[in-house]
Amino acid sequence: MRYAQGGGLSAERRAFRERLRLQAAERFARDESSTAIARDLRISLRSVQRWKRDWRAGGDGALRSHGPASLPRLGERQLAALEQELRIEGEARILLTRMLNASRDGRRHRWKRIKKIGF
DSSP: OOGGGTOOOOHHHHHHHHHHHHHHHHHHHTTOOHHHHHHHHTOOHHHHHHHHHHHHHHOGGGGSOOOOSSOOOOOHHHHHHHHHHHHHHHHHHHHHHHHHHHOSSOHHHHHHHHHHTTO
């Protein structure tokens, strides 16, 4: 499953990848080649090069996991509440549009009605 399809990484998978980065950091400190590290850890050379650059700039801390990349998904209850709010908002917009279009003349009257309902 791809990230865009909601796949993302589980907490276990993030921890596993962090362990890989920290293993690579130990080897960076021993000045091992990026090619050997990539081969032994079975990851791309490009990833090792990126990690090495980050490690040089910020040490082991730069390779630690920063948690999930996005906010958690909405639960069923939260989703239902959001749908209800959007439905109410939509109905209010329809009412406002109808009121604005109801009379093309008499702007004051139109705005009095709009203010009366709280817009």
